[in-house]
Amino acid sequence: MSSLNDTLHKVTQRVIANSRSSRAAYLDLIAREGDNMGDRSAVSCSNLAHAYAGMEEDKPAMVAARGPNIGVVTAYNDMLSAHAPYYRYPERLKIFAREIGATVQVAGGTPAMCDGVTQGEVGMELSLFSRDVIALSTAVALSHAMFDGALMLGICDKIVPGLLMGSLRFGHLPTIFVPGGPMPTGIPNKEKQRVRQLYAEGKADRAELLASEMASYHSPGTCTFFGTANSNQMMMEMMGLHIPGSAFIQPGTKLRQALDREAVHRVAAIGRKGNEYRPLGHCVDEKAIVNAAVGLLATGGSTNHAIHLPAMARAAGVIFDWDDLSELSGAVPLIAQIYPNGSGDVNQFHAAGGMGYVIGELLEAGLAHRDILTVGRGDLSDYAREPGLDDDTLVWRDVGAAGDDTMLRPVSDPFRADGGMRLLTGNIGRACFKTSAVDPERWTVEAPARVFEDQPSVAAAFKAGELDRDVVVVVRFQGPRANGMPELHKLTPVLGVLQDRGHRVALVTDGRMSGASGKVPAAIHCTPEAFASAGGDGGPLARLRDGDVVKVCAVTGTLSTTADLAARDAAPNPHEQLGTGRELFGMFRQFADGAEAGATAMLATGGM
Template sequence: MTELHSVVARVTERIVARSRDSRARYLDLIARESDAFADRGFLSCSNLAHGFAAAGEDKASIATQRGPNIGIVTAYNDMLSAHQPYGRYPEQMKLFAREVGATAQVAGGVAAMCDGVTQGFAGMELSLFSRDAIALSTSVALCHAMFDGMALLGICDKIVPGLVIGALRFGHLPAVFVPAGPMPSGISNKEKQKTRQLYAEGKVGRDALLESESKSYHSPGTCTFYGTANSNQMMMEMMGLHVPGAAFVNPGTPLRQALTRAAVHRVAQIGRKGADFRPMAHVVDEKAIVNACVGLLATGGSTNHAIHLPAMARAAGVLIDWEDLDELSAAVPLIARVYPNGAGDVNHFHAAGGMGYVIRELLGAGLAHADILTIAEGGMADYAREPHLEGETLAWRDAPAQSLDDAMLRPVATPFLPDGGMRLVQGNLGRATFKTSAVDAQRWTIEAPCRVFDTQEAVAKAFAAGELDRDVVVVVRFQGPRANGMPELHKLTPPLGVLQDRGHKVALVTDGRMSGASGKVPAAIHVTPEALAKNGAWGPLAYLRDGDLVRLSADDGTLSTTADLSTREPAPPPPAEIGMGRELFAMFRAGASGAEQGASAMLEMAGL
């Protein structure tokens, strides 16, 4: 076995030490839950009868515990292209379960909102906290104690993290995540990006923009750019929660159905009563979390996971922070370039060697833990292989020994960049994430007078009026989790990109989010502490004024201003908006932790 890289080993040891008490409490809880609820026999006859009353031909098996009963938690809806394929999954999965003497029931559904639909509008302010709502709904689905295993159907941005958090509270059960795959490729990403910028400049109309977007997002399946949804799928592979190689196989194909069938069979095989018990609590440990971090960095994944990873880890009693990510980033090279970090999408990435190639490279260089418990029998080594069909039989073969497209994938020895491209920047304006892998290295340091805004709509108006046509650091504050739910600010990307293309030095500083779909403009995002006061303490961004000199540098890890903030009063925040259900999420905003701790009210109030 390859020796583990010294930085990966050091960061892992630090996380283990930091998490010793919280992890022990979690595992004690799971042991108690297993003792109390692992056998449906504790349910009264009335309780049990309610649980299988509508189970049809599976009634007898569930009543007598003839085989494992799998709880399906689904994020199906047919507005979300990524989740539309899940509509027929439960009936198929019940058939697949019967093949191995098991049963399956839909334990419950969870919300599945699309950030692509709500982007730039009021609904986006529900997005981040939909993760907490999903975790709560997962808990409601599984609290009936009818199940011996979990099959979790989710793909997109907040949905997978929410499912992970909720399912980990039932970690005495085995869990398998079941993806549905990306849609086939549409128009090129460069063409799509060009049309967006032309629209921002007023050079094409809405009809041209809609035609372009419709050619990009055109069928069932996950959006093909490497944003949060596809980063989720990568991480489920790196953590050993998928059937190996399941992440990026297109929907509606025989191979996709075979992988779903294998997932059902596997969750039935790894239950408590079998010879290969693999409870989720022991699959998701400190090493698995580090593997997810490493995969994120090696592939240039979504910066949203600087928030989601700490939250998912906390649910398993594991404590990580941005310094861990920063130190790992310095050691883990960037070996994939997938749009928006490159020209090709996830289908091109998959064709070039995909996750099998990435995992083999990382294991071979000692950059990932090979010795974690996974749902696959052979551990992480199985994830360095790729699935295929031999006739109608699912089989695995070694992933390509060499990249089939070195513009998409490269070996660790000759990477695109020597580091993973996710830097911690900090100073008298707080701590933030800077995704360098998407930004030209010549733009990693920007120092310019700032222009301060409280909304992205105000930025758009200033851009249209020509007020930003200069070197400028655009500061958008009061966008944190406590202020308005920390929406993504993608409306900023086209105008800021136009300013940069005009030759100006431009940067963005915000306590909001930009995610893996953010582009080429240098940005300090997730600034913490956020501007809005918590316990009477305002964040530094609340004290900035137009014209203050701001320095953002990934080269030396700086986020600072020369202005004396101590002499000022904080700017008043805009009034809290209501409508589109935002008022119902007030409790989530009020109790939210900082971005670096996962931006979760639920975990914070639970003391996790």
């Protein structure tokens, strides 16, 4: 067994030290909650009658308290392809529970936005804060003091972080996350990217673009590129919150059903009344958070988790920031390349060895904490194997060597020596740069800025030929307090075209990009954001002007300008936009903290 990597040990110890008081307070909280909500026999008979009334077949078992009652929180909807398979899950999970004398109740539902549907639309301004709404919805679902354990049905971008943040408030309950799996592979990713750029240049029409997109996103299941949704699944494996190896098993298969069955049986087995109590709040500790960060870096996962990971950590009383992430990135090699960083998608990644291979390599190299408390039968070693069926019996097998060295490599021969997530700092602020998706020759861009305040203005300037040069495109007033910090992927084809024309191009923004951000160098999530809160000043981005020379450098970790920003007045906040429900989210925008702290209103106001 390899000794722990020195940097991993150092960062973990720092996280533990920084979290000492907040973690102790959190553990005290869930201990009290376990005492207050730990046994439904203490609930009044009238309350129990309300809870049992709709259960019909399971009512006698519940009245007799024959076994644990498992609460299900579901993010099902069939507008979101990844969540469409959850339609039949409640009835199936109830059947699996009856096999072991347990019961299942759907405790509640949460919203589930699809960023792919809202991309470039005003609805995207609700996206990030939907995570907080999901956390609140999860808390409402689990507040009924009826449950001995919980199953979380969710996959995509804000949904898994929101489910985890909410369920950690009930950290005395054993909780397992149940993925639905990716859709089968569609057209090659390079072909999809090619048609998008042709459309951006006016060389393909809307019908051609729609046909290409529908050949890529074509059936129930998670989108197959390695964006935030699939990065979520990777992180749940690294934290030991899945049944081992279940992240990327496709919907509708016998193996998927066997893993779902195991999740029900397992959550019943790790309850408080058994001999293997594994409450969520003890599973998600400092080491588990560091493991999630390591997995993110080793696989080139979504930059959205530079925001989500600190928020999820704080929900468990753990303090984790971009300094921790950047220092880990210097020690963790990139051992997986999945589209958009590579050519193959998550189905091909799984077939080549997938998470079992990645976790095995990281453990062998001392780059992950083996001794975390998982929902499995042991520690993280269980997750270094892959699931399969042997005469319809669920088994786990050794992964062996990687099946495709264009997608997976050993730690001894990585794609890159570091994890591809750099912290940039300077007189413009602090930002993230995902190097794993960008050619090293483009890690440094120094050019005059062109400053915008929304995506459509960038597209208009591109069509007018105003950006056909070396340029740093600055898109500001896109932070959490300005407009909810939307993703800005409508920029990617435009900037990609400029780069392909031979120009030195970079993006600087206080908005978001995800794991699908692609090949253009980008300093994203810039904090402090440009928007000025009541009685305060906006960040340095609000003082940039067209023509200011801006340097974006992932080699030196620099985000700076030669302009004297302190001598200037800040650009005024844009007028608040109404419509599409955005006015209902004013409280979230007003109280949101910065991107590095998780961009959440709940934590900023002391709610977690």
